Amino acid sequence: xxxxVERFAERLGDPAYARRIVxxxxxxxAVGFFLxxxxxxxxxxxxxxxxxxxxVLRGETTMPIxxxxxxxxxxxxxxLYPIGTAVLMAPAVAAFGRSGAYLLPLAGLLVxxxxxxxxxxxxxxxxxxxxxxxxxPPTLVMARxxxxxxxxxxxxxGGLYCFWRGIEGRWTWSFAxxxxxxxxxxxxxxxxxPFVPFYVGAVLRRDKNVPALVIGGLLxxxxxxxxxxxxxxxxxxxxxxxxxxxxxxxxxxxxYLTATLIFVPGGLILANLYRGKRWPELRxxxxxxxxxxxxxxxxxxxxxxxxxxxxxxxxxxAIVPLFAYGMAESVPRIWSRLAEGMPSRQxxxxxxxVAWVVGVLGMTAGVHPSFYLWSSNQARIQHAxxxxxxxxxxxxxxxxxxxxFIVLDDLxxxxxxxxxxxxxDANDVIDRYGQLTILYLDRTDSPFWLxxxxxxxxxxxxxxxxxxxxxxxxFSPVERLRMWRVDTRD
Numbered sequence: 001x002x003x004x005v006e007r008f009a010e011r012l013g014d015p016a017y018a019r020r021i022v023x024x025x026x027x028x029x030a031v032g033f034f035l036x037x038x039x040x041x042x043x044x045x046x047x048x049x050x051x052x053x054x055x056v057l058r059g060e061t062t063m064p065i066x067x068x069x070x071x072x073x074x075x076x077x078x079x080l081y082p083i084g085t086a087v088l089m090a091p092a093v094a095a096f097g098r099s100g101a102y103l104l105p106l107a108g109l110l111v112x113x114x115x116x117x118x119x120x121x122x123x124x125x126x127x128x129x130x131x132x133x134x135x136x137p138p139t140l141v142m143a144r145x146x147x148x149x150x151x152x153x154x155x156x157x158g159g160l161y162c163f164w165r166g167i168e169g170r171w172t173w174s175f176a177x178x179x180x181x182x183x184x185x186x187x188x189x190x191x192x193x194p195f196v197p198f199y200v201g202a203v204l205r206r207d208k209n210v211p212a213l214v215i216g217g218l219l220x221x222x223x224x225x226x227x228x229x230x231x232x233x234x235x236x237x238x239x240x241x242x243x244x245x246x247x248x249x250x251x252x253x254x255x256y257l258t259a260t261l262i263f264v265p266g267g268l269i270l271a272n273l274y275r276g277k278r279w280p281e282l283r284x285x286x287x288x289x290x291x292x293x294x295x296x297x298x299x300x301x302x303x304x305x306x307x308x309x310x311x312x313x314x315x316x317x318a319i320v321p322l323f324a325y326g327m328a329e330s331v332p333r334i335w336s337r338l339a340e341g342m343p344s345r346q347x348x349x350x351x352x353x354v355a356w357v358v359g360v361l362g363m364t365a366g367v368h369p370s371f372y373l374w375s376s377n378q379a380r381i382q383h384a385x386x387x388x389x390x391x392x393x394x395x396x397x398x399x400x401x402x403x404x405f406i407v408l409d410d411l412x413x414x415x416x417x418x419x420x421x422x423x424x425d426a427n428d429v430i431d432r433y434g435q436l437t438i439l440y441l442d443r444t445d446s447p448f449w450l451x452x453x454x455x456x457x458x459x460x461x462x463x464x465x466x467x468x469x470x471x472x473x474x475f476s477p478v479e480r481l482r483m484w485r486v487d488t489r490d
Contacts, residue, residue: 009349009350009354012353012354012357015127018126018127019118019121021128022113022134023114025131025360025361025364026110026113026134026364028361028364029110029140029367030106032364032368033106033143033368036368036369036372037099037102038102038144038146038372038375039372039375039379040375040376040378040382041146041378041382041405042145042374042375042378043147044400044403045081045147046404047403047404047405047406048080048081049079049081049086049089049101049147050093050098050101051078051409052078052081052085053087053090054093056090057094061231062075063077063408063409064076065408065411065412066413066414068394068416068429068432068433069416069425069428069429071432074414076408078408080239081148082187082189082224082227082239083231084148084151084187084223084227085148085151085152088104088151089146101146102144102146104146104151105142105143105144105146105147105149105151106143106144107151108143108150108152108154109134109143109150111154111158112133112150112153112157112321114130115157115158116321116325117130119160119161120324120325123164123276123277123325125325126328128353128357129324129325130324131357131360132320132323132327133153133317133320133321134360134364135363136259136263136264136320137263137310137313137363138259138263138310138311138313138317139153140364140367141367141371142314142317144371148187149314150317151187152184152187152191152318153317153320153321155183155184155187155191156194156195156321159178159184159195160177160195160198160322161177162177163198166209167207167209171209171211174202174207174210174212174216175209175212175213175215176216177216178195178212178213178214178215178216178220179216179219180220181195181199181216181217181220182216182221182224183221183223184220185221185223186223188318190289190315190318192217193285193288194289196288197280197285197288198278198281198282198285199213199217200281201280201281243297244296245295245296245298246295248295249294249295253294255308255309255312256293256294256312258309258313259313259316260290264320264323264324267327268323270326270327270330271286271322271326272286272287272326273334274325274329274330275329275330275333276329285322286319286322286326289316289319290316290319303446304445304478305446307445377475377479378405380475381405381441381475381479381481382405384473385402385406385439385481386405386406386407388470389406389410389437391411392412392413393412393435393437394413394416394433394435394436394437395413395415395436395437395438396418396426396437396438396439397415397416397417397438397440397441398417398419398452399418400452401449401452402439403415405441418440418456418459419452419455426463427462427463427464430486430488434487435488436467437483437486438463438467438483438484438485438486439481439482440453440456440481441479441481442479442480442481442482443478444477445478460484463486465486465488467484467485467486468484468486469484470485471483
């Protein structure tokens with residue numbers, strides 16, 4: 001056993017063999033993905049991307065739907081996210097329905113990891129460090145969710161790879177890098193951030209391909225402006241402004257330290273010990289990206305602590321490739337110095353490296369059945385809602401919990417978020433239409449949802465006439481679905 005481990009560790013030192021291990025890990029992930037294919041919408045934002053992809057196929061930017069509070073038909077935009085993810089999802093959605101959308105994050109993962117391995121290989125580093133990206137828990141999970149996180153990371157890896165090729169190569173590489181950086185705005189507003197220190201450094205160092213960087217960046221960024229103008233009517237539309245929230249740092253800091261020191265073992269320290277080409281830019285890019293998300297104003301307080309370990313650090317998926325690149329230089333250099341002439345430390349290093357690789361391989365296979373088991377429960381909730389929800393009756397619901405399950409195309413009326421209306425508003429809807437459906441997905445997995453449950457009950461008690469409970473089912477210890485009907489037409 002000892003000889004086997006040491007032999008495997010020795011072979012991992014061969015870049016060609018390391019690349020084969022990376023390919024093996026990606027293959028394991030893909031096989032598991034298809035054996036346990038994503039079977040439900042598990043995230044509110046995911047539902048928005050899926051609706052957006054369907055609207056892309058119809059050539060529409062809004063959908064007509066009745067506002068039950070006014071009785072007027074409005075043009076509703078079900079998703080304000082940048083259009084890039086939906087556009088790339090659309091062909092697969094056209095071919096396979098909504099389930100086809102999940103092929104995009106899978107493709108994004110495979111491209112990201114394999115291209116990162118190639119970048120490391122061509123730079124004289126070990127491709128095995130590409131497994132840092134694959135083994136990052138939010139990457140493993142979000143590659144099964146139809147959202148922008150993993151596809152956007154693929155653009156970052158591609159752009160950085162092209163930038164490295166363009167430092168001493170043809171201008172076309174630099175142009176491609178900047179174009180991908182700019183085009184990333186069509187996916188996520190933060191996508192260009194990792195590139196900024198490198199491009200500023202290129203200007204200060206007077207690199208020969210700076211004009212190509214400028215032109216490529218302008219052309220890539222123009223895609224976002226054109227898309228905004230076509231969809232929202234003005235080029236500089238933004239879903240939400242960036243706000244600083246230093247008061248939330250103490251809440252998010254433990255999550256980001258977990259992500260950057262445990263999920264990427266020692267990453268925040270070891271990546272910043274990088275001494276290779278463009279080391280100041282790499283360190284600044286990492287610290288800037290992590291720092292901005294640390295102080296950005298957003299919350300995940302509605303989610304359980306376990307889910308927050310994935311949902312919050314997922315924002316860092318795009319910067320993990322730079323962690324990997326930096327560590328691919330610093331870790332071998334530092335360890336060779338620490339273990340020089342000390343066989344016991346060399347054996348320890350062999351065992352640790354093999355354990356880590358085997359652990360990543362295990363996670364690539366194990367994430368699928370575990371996630372599938374959990375998402376199957378979400379699929380049951382989704383089926384229960386869509387099988388019983390009347391299509392032509394106004395609906396009041398705790399929409400932040402049910403939005404991901406409800407298919408808007410099937411409904412005549414825009415669902416009313418219970419949080420945003422008063423009981424009298426619901427009573428007025430009853431007076432206008434003679435009918436009302438109330439749908440609650442009761443969750444008890446966080447203080448937010450416990451408070452939401454209490455508010456829902458208080459709201460329900462003020463509806464006149466008293467609603468009739470027509471359906472109730474518990475799907476898990478923390479999830480219960482209930483539906484009421486009000487009908488005054490008789």
